Amino acid sequence: MLNDYFATTSRGLEEVAAQELIRIGAKNVRTDFTGVHFQGDRELLYRANLWTRTTFRILMPIARIKSFDGDELYRNVQKLDWEEYLDPNMTIAVTCTGKSKNLNHTHFTALQIKNAIVDLQKSRRGKRSSVDTENPDLIINAHIDQKHCILSLDSSGSSLHRRGYRPAMGDAPMKETLAAALLEMAEWTPDLPFLDPMCGSGTLPIEATLKALDIAPGLYRDFSFQTWLDYDHDLWQSLLKQASDRQKNSIDIPIIGSDRDLKIIRQAFANAESSGLEDYVKFARQEVSTIEAPADRGVLICNPPYGVRLGNEAELGELYKLLGDIFKQRFRGWTAYILTGSMKLSRQVGLRTSKRIKLYNGAIPCTLLKYEMY
Incomplete structure (x- = not known):
């Protein structure tokens, strides 16, 4: 039925x-x-x-x-x-x-x-x-x-974006559901290296790692349907076992998050430890200006400030220009994405977009910009 x-x-x-x-x-x-x-x-x-x-x-x-x-x-x-x-x-x-x-x-x-x-x-x-x-x-x-x-x-109870791994959050954390959606929109697959050079508390790299290891996002939490009158305990246990059996125990490509703020990077690592992923995802304190491509191809996604919740729009133009220069000079063969709420700032990147996807980060209208670096 x-x-x-x-x-x-x-x-x-x-x-x-x-x-x-x-x-x-x-x-x-x-x-x-x-x-x-x-x-x-x-x-x-x-x-x-x-x-x-x-x-x-x-x-x-x-x-x-x-x-x-x-x-x-x-x-x-x-x-x-x-x-x-x-x-x-x-x-x-x-x-x-x-x-x-x-x-x-x-x-x-x-x-x-x-x-x-x-x-x-x-x-x-x-x-x-x-x-x-x-x-x-x-x-x-x-x-x-x-x-x-x-x-x-x-049937869910607490919101499904609460995977249970994120006790530490930065100043403007991205919801896990949005991070997972960005990976889908970027057509990222676990055979491609992944980099987020402005990772904050690590949501994007952690969601990429969960996907690469084929870990069900709801595997370690409870749901409201478990207290319903028609709850089928045996069915649920069989689905949990199937999900557990599907999990992989290795990743063949690098998944990396970096940020200039050491305190934030420590939060990201704490979140990776909380999810049991600390051996699969790498976090490092690094200035954006010094990042290099960790492989000859891959996907880069970043969510730089755009003057709404963090930063001043007038002061951020140089950051967007720097991102464009780095993509062009150091990431040949990669596909890069910028999520921004400011089209004015996006023009400072100085690169032609191959795709623009409209979406929302909370209540903020944003655009996911795609750059193919040949």
Whole structure:
């Protein structure tokens, strides 16, 4: 039996996430704004949580109900058979996104849904579920879409970008999901050397290493579906074993991150140690001006400051010019990428781009610029 699912992702990464889902067997895949609709069985739901590198949450829609106002929302929530998903001994949390004219406060909407569910439980069973916002047994996601409310079960729990390896972060850390998406957009494969000369806390090199070793990003964390009433423990254990058996124990190419700040490099190494990857990825303190190509071909990706969260745009032009000069003089045979939120600064690189990809770094509109160095 195929169920409907919805994977949330960052704006601009919808197509990358869709291709990931197709590769693990998703059916009827369709992109939407900041998400992907798809279908699959329970095993696919588990796989999507375990293996997708570019999604935030995997939701399972269970109903689309009319919700002109709070009263109608309450009544229609109570028409659903919540005993299929929820036992009074289980804890719950309700999250909400979206607004309408009469439901314009997400906290009120979530509270109305919670009240409808627990009032129904009390009337039928004499007891009700408790609310636990930290570690609930069931997370109900509500999305207000004009006069309707889409109710879903959140199978992921904490966001999937939290791989669990990053206790140390720099001043403007890149989300793991974005780093994984950049590797896909750059068409990087584990047979190519990889370099990030401005690596910060090391997210890009670490994500490249996880991919090179074929380590499932969700292998060492828990998920909300593990507390669902229909949780299949044996199925989940078999998927974990398959993922563990797939892991490689060697990499034949260099994966390198460097940064001028010794404190930041120590953070990157701490993150590599936390993920058990310290023997596979190399971090070094190095000025951008001194970097050299570690091989005759490979992929370079960097995310230099662009005057929004770090740096002053007026002072960064020389850095972008330096990057262009280094690419041209020292990285012949490589493909280089710059992620930037400033097209004005990108013009200082002085090289012709072969491709420009629009995406978002959080709420910041950015462009991934591709340079082929012949």
